[in-house]
Amino acid sequence: MTIIQDLGDYKGNHLWMKREDLLPFSFGGNKARKAELFFREIDAGKYDCVVTYGSGSSNHCRVVANECCRRGLTCFIISPLETSEETFNSEMIRLFGAEVTIVPVSEVHDTIERILRQLREGGKRPYFIAGGGHGDIGTEAYVQCYLEIKRFEEAEKIHFDYLFLASGTGTTQAGLVCGQLLSGDERKIIGISIARKNPRGRDVVVESVKSYLGERADEETIQAATVFLDNYTDGYGKEDRRVLDTIDFVLKRYGIPLDAVYTGKAFMGMDDCLKEIRGKNVLFIHTGGTPLFFDALRNRK
Ligand SMILES: *Cc1c(COP(=O)(O)O)cnc(C)c1O
Numbered sequence: 001m002t003i004i005q006d007l008g009d010y011k012g013n014h015l016w017m018k019r020e021d022l023l024p025f026s027f028g029g030n031k032a033r034k035a036e037l038f039f040r041e042i043d044a045g046k047y048d049c050v051v052t053y054g055s056g057s058s059n060h061c062r063v064v065a066n067e068c069c070r071r072g073l074t075c076f077i078i079s080p081l082e083t084s085e086e087t088f089n090s091e092m093i094r095l096f097g098a099e100v101t102i103v104p105v106s107e108v109h110d111t112i113e114r115i116l117r118q119l120r121e122g123g124k125r126p127y128f129i130a131g132g133g134h135g136d137i138g139t140e141a142y143v144q145c146y147l148e149i150k151r152f153e154e155a156e157k158i159h160f161d162y163l164f165l166a167s168g169t170g171t172t173q174a175g176l177v178c179g180q181l182l183s184g185d186e187r188k189i190i191g192i193s194i195a196r197k198n199p200r201g202r203d204v205v206v207e208s209v210k211s212y213l214g215e216r217a218d219e220e221t222i223q224a225a226t227v228f229l230d231n232y233t234d235g236y237g238k239e240d241r242r243v244l245d246t247i248d249f250v251l252k253r254y255g256i257p258l259d260a261v262y263t264g265k266a267f268m269g270m271d272d273c274l275k276e277i278r279g280k281n282v283l284f285i286h287t288g289g290t291p292l293f294f295d296a297l298r299n300r301k
Contacts, residue, residue, distance in 0.1 A: 002028075002145075004152050004283065007254055011271070012278045016160070017256065018149065021263075021288040026066040029288015030172045031059045034133035034141040039067050041137070047127040049074040051116055053108060055083035056090040057261060059289050060132045061098070069096035076119075076126070078112050080105035088291040132169040139212040142175020143182070149283065150183060158281055160187060164273070165285035166266035167191030167205065167228060172287060174208035177225050181209070181217045192269035193230040194262050202228035229273075232265045239299070243268055247296060259292035 002022055007015040023032040042050065050068050054061040054077065061077050068075035075098040084090070084102045093100065103111045112128075119126045132138070153159055167173045173191040180189060193201045209222050240260070246268040247258045258264040263286055270284060 001148060004149070010282070011274045013274055013280045013282045016281070016283045017254075018145075018283060018285045019256075020145070021257070021286045021290055023288070026063045027059075027288065027290045029059050029063070029290070030142070031063040031133055031288065033145060034060075034138040034171070035063045035067050037137045037141050038064075038127075038129050038133065039071075042073075042127045043071075045125075045127065047073070047125045049076065049119060049124055049126045050129060051076045051078075051112065051119070051126050052129040053078040053080075053112060053131045055079060056085045057083070057087040057292060057295070058089060058093075058131075059292070060129075062089040062092050062096075062291065064129060065093045065096040065098040068098070074099060076101070076115055078103065078108055078115065080108055087295050092291065130169075132171065134169040134171050134208070136208075136212050138169075138171035139175040139178060139208055142172045143179045143212070144175075145285075146176050146179025146183075150179075150185070160283040161280040162187065162273075162277070162282045163189045163285060164266060164270040164282065165189075165191055166194050166262040166287050167201070168194050168196075168262065170196075170201070170205035170208055170228070172285070173205050173226075173228070174212065176285075177205070177209050177222070178212050181213065181221060181225060188227060189225065190270075190273060191226075191228045192266040193228055193233055194265055195233055196230065197233055198228060198230045201230055202226060229269060231272075232269050244296065244300060246271070247293070256286065257290055257293035258286075259289040260296040261292055262287060262289045264296070 002019050005017045020030055021028045025032045052064050065075045077098050077100045079102045081102050081104045176189050205226050243260050243264045247264045250256050250258050
């Protein structure tokens with residue numbers, strides 16, 4: 001459970017924020033919510049180690065390494081050389097004692113297969129988690145989040161017309177869309193892509209929704225409910241002035257940290273969308289990434 005904070009009038013609309021960044025484990029965020037479900041399986045299944053992958057700035061790898069560390073499980077992380085930069089997340093991953101293997105991105109897949117095979121041949125029982133917690137379990141975590149949002153609406157007698165969020169592997173968005181379709185709710189869920197381009201980015205979200213819902217929704221309904229904007233992927237790097245200005249603004253005005261990879265970009269994308277929207281109730285999903293806030297703070301000139 002996370003709070004939904006009322007931030008008042010914003011650009012002719014009313015803004016709320018769901019503070020997934022305040023989930024009470026390892027700096028929170030959507031990866032903490034997903035990991036809770038993965039580790040329920042791990043705890044029930046007598047696994048003795050975990051294998052996953054992600055970059056040096058990965059919130060997912062930080063949370064999974066922390067969950068492993070508290071249980072005394074070895075955490076194997078495969079990280080692409082091209083994105084294995086030093087960050088507060090990578091420093092924590094080291095602190096948690098994870099075994100990180102860095103290989104060129106083209107070799108990530110084979111390396112995962114090799115490490116899993118070697119562990120099994122050595123008599124181990126590894127549990128594999130896809131990067132970012134992608135898959136039906138990750139989707140389920142955000143169906144649950146959607147139901148929390150609905151309970152809030154019922155209790156407070158309000159209706160959110162729009163949900164905005166940062167979308168990466170798309171599992172978080174897929175879970176919210178599944179929750180919406182299962183509930184039959186009218187509203188727009190807008191994913192702001194932090195990396196992938198369309199059509200692939202949107203297709204991945206649609207695939208995740210289909211995988212989770214099976215026969216429970218038809219193609220047309222799923223397509224109509226999946227909005228994935230890719231206008232902030234090129235040229236909006238971590239040093240982008242507009243992203244940093246957005247981060248500064250939200251910190252100064254609301255005291256809430258955003259980061260330059262995910263939530264800062266998503267908030268900026270929401271700002272642009274709100275130019276065309278008036279008088280609506282808008283919910284921004286703060287998907288976490290707090291350690292990356294400090295990277296952005298440290299790295300600025
Ligand atoms: C991973 C991540 C996302 C993207 O989540 P997906 O489910 O992969 O789309 C968004 N925000 C933050 C802070 C993240 O760490």
